[in-house]
Amino acid sequence: MSKLGTILDQIDSGTVLLPEFQRGYVWNRDQVRGLMRSLYLGYPVGALLVWETEADHGSVRGTSKAGGGIKQLLLDGQQRITSLYGVVRGKPPAFFEGDSAAFTGLRFNVDEETFEFYAPAKMRDDPTWVDVTELFVNGIEPHIGKLSADPATMPHFATYMGRLIRLRNILEREFHQEKITGADKRVEVVVDIFNRVNSGGTKLSKGDLALAKICADWPEARSTMRKHLSTWSTAGFQFNLDWLLRNVNAVATGRAQFEALEGVGSADFAQALSSSERYISGFLDVTSGRLGLDHDRVLMGRYAFPVISRFLHLNGGSFTDATQRDRMLFWYVHAALWGRFAGSTETILTQDYETVARSGIDGLIASLSRWRGGNLVIDGQDFEGFGRGSRFYPLLYLLTRVLGARDFGSGLELRAEMLGHLTSLQVHHIFPKALLYKHGYGRSEVNAVANFSFLTQQTNLAIGKRAPEDYFAETQQKHPGALESQWIPTDPQLWRLDRYREFLAARRELLAEAANGFLASLRDGTKLAAEPLRPVVVVAEEDDDIRARQIKALVEELTAAGCAEPALDSEIADPATGRVLGVAEAYWPDGLQPGLGNPVILELDANPDLPRMEELGYEVFTSVDALLGYVARRNEQAAGRSEDDDHVGPDGSTAEDAAPTHDPASATVPAQAAPGGTGADFDRAMRHLYVAARDEAGYNATLFLSMLAEHGSISTAKKLLASPVVSDGFVALWERGRLDLTVEALVTRPEFEWLFDPAELEVARTRLQQFEYETR
Template sequence: MHISQILDKVDSGDIALPEFQRGYVWTRDQVRGFFQSLYRGYPIGGFLTWSTKAENADIRGEKPTQDGTIHLLLDGQQRVTTLYGVTRGEPPRFFEGNTSTLTGLHFNLQTEVFEFYAPAKMKDNPVWVDVTALFQGGLGSQLLAVTQLAAGDAELQASYIERLNRITQIKDRNVHIDEVTGDDKTIDVVVEIFNRVNSGGTKLSKGDLALAAICAAWPEARPTMNQALSTWSDAGFDFKLDWLLRNVNAVLTGEAQFSKLADVPVSAFQTGLAETIDAISYLLNVLGGRLGLDHGRVLNGRGAFPVMSRLLHHHGGTFPDAMTRDRLFYWYIHSFLWGRHTGATETALNQDLQAVDEGGVDGLIDVLRRNRGGHLVVRPDDFIGSSMGSRFYPLLYMLTRVYGAQDFVSGVPLRDGMLGRLSSLQVHHIFPKARLYEHGYSRAEVNAVANFCFLTQDTNLRVGAKKPIEYLAEIENRMPGALASQWIPMDRELWQIENYPDFLAARRELLAQAANEFLQTLHDGPSPMELMPSATALIPKQPSPSDGSEDHETDIPGFTALLAALEEAGLAKPELDSEVCDPRTGAAIVVAAAYWPQGLQEEVGMPVVLAPDTTKEEQAALEASDYRVFHSADSLRRFIDNLRSEQLTG
């Protein structure tokens, strides 16, 4: 079948995408490489479709209006989407992904290479031809430009026309299509076939399989869930589809395994999904109001949400009283501090779901206490971690909020979303980074959690890189109590650069004491019940404290260039200062400067870690957990350049 016929069938709805397929994941380099192969006449492989009755088809996007048979793409989504997006100038109706990957492809008439639009070298330059405009306007739309470019050279003009014609004829190329047909081809069988033919790519997860079965009976399931995810994202919280489905599963079945959803009727799933969405919104609002955890950067312990959603389910969607709320949050904080749900997710979740069903909040606390060897106490050494990826960074932010820590200059209690110019919160290094690097301290020492506090942007700018002994003394004289409210040791000898390790030790003691006092308050409850926002009306998104990503170039040479290379290639954005854990045990291995948990290309390839300073033990643990580790931004950038080169020539 001609490529043009395939694209026409996409337009008519005769070729569509099954609901269980993931979205578009190709990068710009893969798009360029694909068109380079098409232009050179290289093999591009065939396609595989599943022929099924249109009235029973569970497809992505608009539903078919025709009767009869519809063909669902099992193998070829990325290629068909790329062909459609570049030739039509817009993505197909089933598209889910980054549209910029498909826009701006240009062809150089002289070098015969494809590149994406770069104004500096392509604007008003007739050598570069817009590929989408060529497909839409035809060869005739480019003849005037070719004539002017060739400047009367008939042979060169003919050569340019032949090259453009070769591009337009891509749509006339024949490709082979295999079909999966027959009444015996159930959704389970087809998903198995899909996983087999995509063995080199990303297989469907257990959540994908469960969602595929649900969508077969209720096609609106995925769009409804995506809408909820979008609403939370607009409020500053980014969650995954699997995570939401896990919450729904817990609410409906009280179990962690997705397979349990197979026995849930569609009507029950619809009701349970609506209840779960409301419960999560309610939890986000209450966590922000009670604990100050009001943006995604400090919302650790996401794996605990299914348990909290289940508890709300038992109480009609809200906390019955302040005691229940505070004791649940006591459990929640300890669960993320000790990595309760970062390892064998289903095992821990099943234990906790059973505990909450049988013993409520007290049952949860008992299970966690036994898991921790009988104690739930924060010790000073727990704050030894470095960077904002540490589990104890959210705890520091929470303490700042719940205790009303004061800004150093204004003395105003700090909160997120403060109004006024230069009033947004920023992470502040108490001992400035520049001063510490001058004295030979390592990156991990400089970015120790115990060296962080939160200030307004204005105060942060005023402090700058001043010596602690100077600016801390000035603050204490002008604004007594502000330093103590941020757990700054008041022994002025500790403010000397040479005494920095002792300063960290003393501050860890103060932070641990404050943490245990607040956690005990939650445990003992009750606290006065604040007025809580409704379950469905999320608190508007607030700007989160600056994460310091603009400072990574100081810590890691070449980091800015690395981020630029990632953006140019259309690769995934990393999580900065992110804790990397052993996937089997959930134990923290290291806090990475940058981390790609789903690979450099979203959901394709092994997880990638950029960790400049690792011990032999950390390196061994990362390798044993199948992480690909880089120790400098330059080495990772060279790897990316090689990867891009392979995609273009492969």
């Protein structure tokens, strides 16, 4: 047993450390708050698992004060002890890796005995809200004067002092420690123990284990790898440690399994890492200069890189000539397009390593062709994907860069050296989003890859929301050939909104023809490379799409709650076939918190293969509201505020989401309420929104219905307005051009304004005005 205060002192002295194989800190604020609440109330918070070993600098993290001798390495309890250290000391421990905001700014209310994080409007100048870190750092004395001098708190002074003493006394709390000792307890044994006891926490990958063993022999391994990752990040490409380690493994052993690195000494590993960095950087130069794939969003087929690294290593470190390089590019693009490395990565990599060792690039191309049933040809239907997460979005960008696509406004090729200071490109919706939504087209059609082109930012802004039948004719007159250079069908009849689907079909065929021609030239060596393409900047679109704004607000809300940053517009492919299962608006591959829970997918568009996704172990949410509700319930449980054991389904639904027993559709639909409408009037009007949305706009707002049944009309409206993210219902009604049927529109009606405070009305008006709906 050890007191908490003693454990924190041992961290300060460098005798309690973290093993290098541990991942970083992943807790969120609600988990920290729940831990402090449990300690304050005297609830159990679990034992610690410690590995006692004569650690060296390569096997531990946070060694700035560590000397020789036996150290205690935290195996189970890192998140709890790190949180407590951060709250008590006001800073993270030396071994910290993560977001310190999770434990910064915690306050304790001496009146209500609750913990919350600092909110200025609520807590400023209120002496009942005590800074927890200040209490531990400076003691109780500073609070004596504050609480005794305030007329509101003075009558309760003795009670409040007792509560502060009780809170500070958690430093005396005894933590039970299980210890692993013995010379036979090597890193791999301890990691196995860690994974067994930590079944509900952060699991270590095979890559983590391999790297832990390497760091024991070469302490600088992890930091050297991170430097390489940082260099690529600065150049605009984001990779992770596992990915780099796969490249090193390919070079050092020619094996896909990380276990193969067990036999690689530190000197050989360092050499393989140096070679891998050179191969990767060189191929990034090739993909940028030859294919125009010059930034992270369009970099295809990341797991083809280890195969290329292996080939270059066997080939003396470089391509023999331009023909060999282009044939590798042909294989690389097709491997990416057809999802060669979508799953079962180690199995596929093993096959390709064996192929490349036996028969080089020709063997890789032949093997990929067999895997594809002999078909390495792109069909127009292959461009039916939508969004920037589609694997054919990078191909559109590639064609734009390498085949001399021209700007509609200037007529110049979209090359950095030709555009001069106008080098910023932007994704352009050929048929404007607003017009398509207005005419009833769905989001997947609006954001079809075949509706994208790349233009200079200046031209994109100048075109604005004009229809193609307007600005295409102008472009054709001023810059003959510019439309054809962007694979635009030249039949003016296809430029009309009512012929939009035919336009997409025709353009897909043109894109496929161009792609096949260019890729064949790479394979056959018939198109010599010009000067390497210089990178251009692709700037983000303006957030005039309500879904884009909703997802942005969601990500901001979830990251503030301690969730990981998701990948946006991410394609989800079947690991067995490479088939696209869906394009996720947001994707958390390591769980909402890194290493905790299953991968999470937010997929809002129609027809994703949900059964297959769930079979593969994904937690799939099909609405923003469901995901936010799931996170809120999870965080409430983490904070100890919820004893609700209701089952949460993969889509975030609970028993509460079931439809109410009565049917609001049968409620009387009121006429326009008179000024000064009552709460009953508002209730009838809210139920009318459901009926009208269903009958007039074709939107069945089942979640809204259940909220009305559970919370009542006014509380439902207040909950929707309090959310930092607009609801799925607001988005659906915007897409249908019926913002008049939103709760936001209803609460701003003069007869109902009095039911809401000014801040709530401002939220409602702002949301509506953002999308050009005039409030009364």
